[in-house]
Amino acid sequence: MSGTSDTNHFEVVVIGFGPTGAVAASLLGAQSIATLAIDRAREIYDKPRAIALDHEIMRLFDNLGIADQVSRYVAPFPASEHFGAKGQLIRRIDMVPEPYPLGYTPSMVFTQPPVEQVLRSHVSTYPSVTVELGTTLLDLRQDATTVTLVVAGEDGRTRDVSADYVIACDGASSTVRQRLGIAFDDLDFDEPWLVVDLLVDETAATKLPATAAQFCNPARPTTYIIGPGNHRRFEIMLRPSEDPRAMEEPQQVWRLLAPWLTPDDGRLWRAASYRFHALVASRWRCGRVFLAGDAAHQQPPFIGQGMCQGLRDAGNLTWKLARVLRGQSSEPLLDSYEVERSTHVRELTTRIKAIGRVICEQDPEAAAARDARILVEGGGAPRTITRQEIVPPLTQGLLATRPSDANGTLFPQPWMLRGDERGLLDTIAGTGWRLILDGNSPLTPGVIGAGLSVIRIGGDGWHEESGVVAAWFARHGCRAALVRPDHYVYGVARDETELAALLSELNERLQ
Numbered sequence: 268m269s270g271t272s273d274t275n276h277f278e279v280v281v282i283g284f285g286p287t288g289a290v291a292a293s294l295l296g297a298q299s300i301a302t303l304a305i306d307r308a309r310e311i312y313d314k315p316r317a318i319a320l321d322h323e324i325m326r327l328f329d330n331l332g333i334a335d336q337v338s339r340y341v342a343p344f345p346a347s348e349h350f351g352a353k354g355q356l357i358r359r360i361d362m363v364p365e366p367y368p369l370g371y372t373p374s375m376v377f378t379q380p381p382v383e384q385v386l387r388s389h390v391s392t393y394p395s396v397t398v399e400l401g402t403t404l405l406d407l408r409q410d411a412t413t414v415t416l417v418v419a420g421e422d423g424r425t426r427d428v429s430a431d432y433v434i435a436c437d438g439a440s441s442t443v444r445q446r447l448g449i450a451f452d453d454l455d456f457d458e459p460w461l462v463v464d465l466l467v468d469e470t471a472a473t474k475l476p477a478t479a480a481q482f483c484n485p486a487r488p489t490t491y492i493i494g495p496g497n498h499r500r501f502e503i504m505l506r507p508s509e510d511p512r513a514m515e516e517p518q519q520v521w522r523l524l525a526p527w528l529t530p531d532d533g534r535l536w537r538a539a540s541y542r543f544h545a546l547v548a549s550r551w552r553c554g555r556v557f558l559a560g561d562a563a564h565q566q567p568p569f570i571g572q573g574m575c576q577g578l579r580d581a582g583n584l585t586w587k588l589a590r591v592l593r594g595q596s597s598e599p600l601l602d603s604y605e606v607e608r609s610t611h612v613r614e615l616t617t618r619i620k621a622i623g624r625v626i627c628e629q630d631p632e633a634a635a636a637r638d639a640r641i642l643v644e645g646g647g648a649p650r651t652i653t654r655q656e657i658v659p660p661l662t663q664g665l666l667a668t669r670p671s672d673a674n675g676t677l678f679p680q681p682w683m684l685r686g687d688e689r690g691l692l693d694t695i696a697g698t699g700w701r702l703i704l705d706g707n708s709p710l711t712p713g714v715i716g717a718g719l720s721v722i723r724i725g726g727d728g729w730h731e732e733s734g735v736v737a738a739w740f741a742r743h744g745c746r747a748a749l750v751r752p753d754h755y756v757y758g759v760a761r762d763e764t765e766l767a768a769l770l771s772e773l774n775e776r777l778q
Contacts, residue, residue, distance in 0.1 A: 276428070291585055300395060305402040307403040319375065337377070401421040414556060431592060461504075462502050474528065487504060488627050547563070611662075673759045682733065702747060706730070
């Protein structure tokens with residue numbers, strides 16, 4: 268990573284080099300977009316913050332060629348068992364069963380510092396990307412064609428940098444968002460919690476629940492998460508009378524952990540008090556500047572989607588910027604970023620907030636009624652819901668006008684076989700615009716636009732290992748799917764007439 272750039276103009280400047288910024292820079296680098304990424308900090312924060320990721324994000328890492336490196340620091344996220352006010356099991360939140368729809372374990376836990384190092388290091392493999400750490404944004408201004416940024420190095424010297432576009436990934440207290448005067452919409456969730464990360468001794472681990480747990484105890488709601496290796500996390504709700512900073516002190520932390528552990532059972536890695544918020548930026552685009560990651564949204568952590576949301580932002584925006592910068596599409600395509608991501612984030616945050624309200628109930632009578640209601644909803648027994656069904660599809664933006672339940676969903680990624688070869692679908696079909704055809708159908712696509720790859724499942728000698736795509740086609744009653752570069756389904760077709768119309772419509776909308 269270079270410390271000084273050779274030019275002061277870039278196609279894109281990425282502000283903030285955390286996970287969202289690093290992935291955005293890599294995705295742009297993979298498209299050979301001249302990119303500058305800056306961050307005022309030089310070092311990665313050495314303690315865990317995010318702890319969960321999902322198969323959509325691992326698929327993105329695989330597309331970048333880093334899934335194997337990331338996997339060293341990842342483990343499956345086991346079912347989370349929810350216990351009511353009397354300690355009784357009231358429900359489970361688990362992941363969808365095999366065969367896994369995207370080719371990876373659907374829910375995972377990970378250790379953030381080494382994963383973040385993998386993400387940062389990978390950026391350096393792209394010649395078109397320059398990284399400047401120890402560089403602070405002081406100001407920015409823009410006109411109809413250019414964004415100009417004033418940045419300062421660690422020596423205090425300032426200079427101007429210009430860009431065609433800017434992606435602000437500079438965190439919850441985003442300087443860019445504040446400079447642009449963009450407010451957060453408050454989705455009405457604000458609760459004080461203490462997050463405790465521990466490295467537990469092997470014998471101590473046997474004292475803890477065998478799976479993740481949510482203790483919905485009105486006296487002290489608590490979340491328990493099993494991280495990779497000997498990493499364990501507790502998220503403990505604080506009472507209004509408790510000073511959040513004082514509760515971070517080791518003596519207070521071990522007092523809260525006393526039902527499970529003693530100071531002899533392991534080492535405190537981190538204890539940090541937070542207010543769990545539900546906030547979404549009122550605007551995600553201002554001219555040539557886009558917000559992404561925590562700069563655009565914050566949500567409670569109850570199903571571990573915080574970092575995933577930011578990486579979805581990067582995956583959504585970067586392929587659109589590349590098309591516009593190459594002259595393949597016009598500027599209005601970029602408006603679909605806010606339409607798609609803001610709507611998705613708001614819906615998911617609303618669902619997470621509803622889960623949080625259930626967990627955070629502190630009135631004993633209301634908690635007892637909650638437990639009874641949840642059990643009734645399960646037919647009198649604890650029911651299991653999946654984390655994957657909680658995450659919504661895209662419902663607005665660049666999607667086919669002919670309605671289908673498939674539109675806006677993630678297209679599956681099966682393991683494919685051909686002779687002795689075995690590979691995931693993306694490796695075979697690529698990651699641009701794809702037309703996926705049901706191999707059991709005689710459907711032919713006719714005229715295909717430039718840049719659209721075609722793969723027939725069951726054709727060219729390739730067939731899928733577990734019938735994931737065949738089941739998907741059957742479920743949605745279609746024979747063809749038009750898939751975007753971020754793996755979301757643009758639209759589907761049942762016959763050649765519908766397919767011709769679908770391709771024609773897409774060609775018009777991408778102009």
